Amino acid sequence: MTPDEYVEAVLDLVERIPPGRVMSYGAVADALAARSGRASARLVGSIMARHGGAVPWHRVVTASGRLPPGHEREARARLRAEGAPLRGEGVDVRSAGWSPEEGM
DNA sequence: CTAATGACTCGTA
DNA sequence: TTACGAGCCATTA
Numbered sequence: 096m097t098p099d100e101y102v103e104a105v106l107d108l109v110e111r112i113p114p115g116r117v118m119s120y121g122a123v124a125d126a127l128a129a130r131s132g133r134a135s136a137r138l139v140g141s142i143m144a145r146h147g148g149a150v151p152w153h154r155v156v157t158a159s160g161r162l163p164p165g166h167e168r169e170a171r172a173r174l175r176a177e178g179a180p181l182r183g184e185g186v187d188v189r190s191a192g193w194s195p196e197e198g199m
Numbered sequence: 200c201t202a203a204t205g206a207c208t209c210g211t212a
Numbered sequence: 213t214t215a216c217g218a219g220c221c222a223t224t225a
Contacts, residue, residue: 134222137220138221142206
């Protein structure tokens with residue numbers, strides 16, 4: 096799989112995350128692993144940093160609910176506008192966590 | 200080919 | 213609560 100295709104797969108999945116729901120980098124990597132065969136949270140993070148501008152990147156957070164460093168303010172504002180369950184630091188992944196299986 | 204890097208994650212202290 | 217270390221794997225140098 097070429098880098099461009101891999102990036103495309105990540106962005107495609109991120110676009111499917113419904114408003115008010117979130118996925119962790121690890122969850123995206125895991126869901127994508129079934130499709131591409133290999134993935135890691137670090138790769139998803141790097142891809143979002145480089146090519147995340149065209150997708151709802153604020154719906155992808157760390158496993159602990161923290162928002163991406165350097166974009167916490169903007170991500171929090173967007174999530175709040177979507178009605179996501181915001182916690183003190185970031186988002187409540189336990190209730191807002193989403194998976195592709197759930198959205199089929 | 201080897202080494203460093205990163206929007207990560209998890210276990211320990 | 214924060215801090216560190218080890219594992220992670222494609223990309224870059």
